[in-house]
Amino acid sequence: MPGWDGYWDHHGYGWIGSLFMILTMVVFWGGLITVTVLLVRHWGHNGTGQDGARRILDERLARGEIDREEYEQRGQALRAGQR
Structure with missing residues (x-):
């Protein structure tokens, strides 16, 4: 059983998989924050x-x-x- 230091390398993801996962999370949270801010501005400016x-x-x-x-x-x- 591999340790944490080689987890991604042993499962075929490599650094590209890690980078993709990080970018996906940034896009997800950025989109969620953007939608929230737009809704608050819309409801606050009635x-x-x-x-x-x-x-x-x-x-x-x-x-x-x-x-x-x-x-x-x-x-x-x-x-x-x-x-």
Whole structure:
């Protein structure tokens, strides 16, 4: 029975098999981490909350749907909700 020092050499894998196994693991874990990061970014950036509400308020003012006075009133209400 071979020791650990010659395990791969006695089974025909050699250094190419070891290299292939290492590269496969790097690709697997890299892909898993990439997918996880993309999902977290997607779910974390849904446009809700105070930032999303402020953005919508800004857009409504820019389109002329609300006047400056209503914009200020709604902005104050948003700030009061943050506290």
